[in-house]
Amino acid sequence: MSQSSSSASDKTELTYASSGVDISAGEQVVSRIKSLARETFTPETLSDIGSFGALFKADFGDMKKPALVSSADGVGTKLKLAFMTDKHDTVGEDLVNHCVNDILVQGARPLFFLDYFATGALSPDVAVATISGISRGCKNHGMAFIGGETAEMPDFYSAGEYDLAGFIVGVVDQDEIIDGSAVRAGDSLIGVASSGLHTNGFSLARKAIFDRAGHTPDEHIDSLGCTIAEALMKVHTSYLKPVQRLFSDLSDGSIHGMAHITGGGIAGNLGRIIPSGLQAQIVPHTQPGSWPTLPIFDFIQECGEIAEEEMRKAFNLGIGFVLVVSPDDVDKVKTILSDSGHDSFTIGAVATAPGDIDAADAKKSRAVFL
Amino acid sequence: MSQSSSSASDKTELTYASSGVDISAGEQVVSRIKSLARETFTPETLSDIGSFGALFKADFGDMKKPALVSSADGVGTKLKLAFMTDKHDTVGEDLVNHCVNDILVQGARPLFFLDYFATGALSPDVAVATISGISRGCKNHGMAFIGGETAEMPDFYSAGEYDLAGFIVGVVDQDEIIDGSAVRAGDSLIGVASSGLHTNGFSLARKAIFDRAGHTPDEHIDSLGCTIAEALMKVHTSYLKPVQRLFSDLSDGSIHGMAHITGGGIAGNLGRIIPSGLQAQIVPHTQPGSWPTLPIFDFIQECGEIAEEEMRKAFNLGIGFVLVVSPDDVDKVKTILSDSGHDSFTIGAVATAPGDIDAADAKKSRAVFL
Known part of the structure; x- marks a missing residue:
């Protein structure tokens, strides 16, 4: 992608691709993510991948005083193992499960998930494999994977590397929030x-x-x-x-x-x-x-x-x-x-x-x- | 932090700090972020920074059919300018404003925000300066900055560099969603x-x-x-x-x-x-x-x-x-x-x-x- 153009003579016009950002690779990834994401959509999901914001019905059934519970997380340097082994399809599931557990601590059930995938030079295959793990993790939990950001950031990440973060929103009835205040000596x-x-x-x-x-x-x-x-x-x-x-x-x-x-x-x-x-x-x-x-x-x-x-x-x-x-x-x-x-x-x-x-x-x- | 210990003899025991993760720096950042975040808290905010999940009352007043509108974004390589100039206190505001505009497109008003800040070796001053921009951006919009993740990832980011992503949730009445379907020839x-x-x-x-x-x-x-x-x-x-x-x-x-x-x-x-x-x-x-x-x-x-x-x-x-x-x-x-x-x-x-x-x-x- 960008490599061939950036080695061209200094006299040529600069292009977005020669600066290391390949819009067509980005579009290809978004289109392949769309079908992965759609498999996770729930009846509350009101928008498709690619709209400016992701829409989700705030309808929590018979919950009296619903509270949204949210969390942001990364996978940390477990990603280095994915790079070493060229196996990218499980770190997304790690991320989803981490987020699900974080809000479960307060008694929440998951509603929807968004990701942030950032890399130096976008490889559509690696990006899609990574995000397939997110989709599988969301499906396992009946949670909608409704949006995210795929960023190509030249000079930020080493060749073949990426960072991955996730954002979860769940819901719990305020009367049922678990926060440790019920813990007693002897427990x-x-x-x-x-x-x-x-x-x-x-x-x-x-x-x-x-x-x-x-x-x-x-x-x-x-x-x-x-x-x-x-x-x-x-x-x-x-x-x-x-x-x-x-x-x-x-x-x-x-x-x-x-x-x-x-x-x-x-x-x-x-x-x-x-x-x-x-x-x-x-x-x-x-x-x-x-x-x-x-x-x-x-x-x-x-x-x-x-x-x-x-x-x-x-x-x-x-x-x-x-x-x-x-x-x-x-x-x-x-x-x-x-x-x-x-x-x-x-x-x-x-x-x-x-x-x-x-x-x-x-x-x-x-x-x-x- | 890690540099001195990692140059020690191979015979010494490995520590978490010598592997490049400084838990005390992380704790210092969290404690300094807490006060920045608290300045943004709204009456709907039910939890403090540092709980597993962030709690926010799902109370949307007299809205008949509320829909949550969410988006994830990064700052892209504008961050390189922050690194070049050692000025870190505005990129967080860039991120917040970007997210606010993305959900505004559908008619949503912002409710709350979480961030993801990842760096190779955590500098508390840089992290806090960066996150102060997020806090200011949230305050400008009456939006609660309720959580996030600060990750120290050795060997991922060049010295002095970091990546920054944001996650926003807002709300719009389903009857008032703007999606372009009302656009007409002649507009x-x-x-x-x-x-x-x-x-x-x-x-x-x-x-x-x-x-x-x-x-x-x-x-x-x-x-x-x-x-x-x-x-x-x-x-x-x-x-x-x-x-x-x-x-x-x-x-x-x-x-x-x-x-x-x-x-x-x-x-x-x-x-x-x-x-x-x-x-x-x-x-x-x-x-x-x-x-x-x-x-x-x-x-x-x-x-x-x-x-x-x-x-x-x-x-x-x-x-x-x-x-x-x-x-x-x-x-x-x-x-x-x-x-x-x-x-x-x-x-x-x-x-x-x-x-x-x-x-x-x-x-x-x-x-x-x-």
């Missing part, structure tokens, strides 16, 4: 299994595995039961379906709080929903009777000789989502999760916060590893 | 002045001015009345206030269609809202009696020896927004725009489409330069 912490790193810690993982230990992505590792790339690229788990089953099968108010375990690890994210005066105390996976970590985390730790404390900040360590419930509900919750195909573990409990915490550390002390 | 095209390039065509402009003609950003150019950087970085005009005045002062249905002039130029964007069988015919700015182009476009064209046709695809050429109205309303519209501080020009008219257009060219022929 149990139920950790739901992750599939792997999800979308966090990839800068550290890549440095440990590839730079430090000298592995390559296509190496098969016995303890992982697959190649390194396959283990690292496992799709971010969506917790929407199992949690919606909990909503329907448990009595109202049974879930006191939820946390999606992303950047900052289990304690960093769980602490965000623990009320002042309380402390979520996590029994680490290194202690018997807690949860089994995934082999990929042991592998990363060995490759990078990474201290346990650093591991806890960078990774989910096998727990992708945490539910805070009364001890009386633990068995029922675990059974429902198991019936939905999700392993879960009691990973600790909520206690009254110790009296000797500095005010400066108060927020960080809301969730700690024992 | 007038009213172009509203842009402040400059807005956020499109920067790859071509940079190539022409800096690479081809060898200028530097801080050069004062007499015809521009300012430096090159100042002319290129003029903030993207928001058309919300003047168009809302048109809504309130004109009788219902007076505005038959609107187009925001972004990538693709005047014809490329205007064509998106012209119904089948009609053609918007634009009298080019090079002809007497049409609109006066801005000096920056003449300057770019000279620097790059760019053909007029390329200029029309890459740039707005001085027209940032187009209104399609009945000829009877032209004077009134222009007076209201002028009273709101916006220059406007009759730039053409709508005609019946010529009968000899190939089916393949039909969409591209919806708007043409005469």
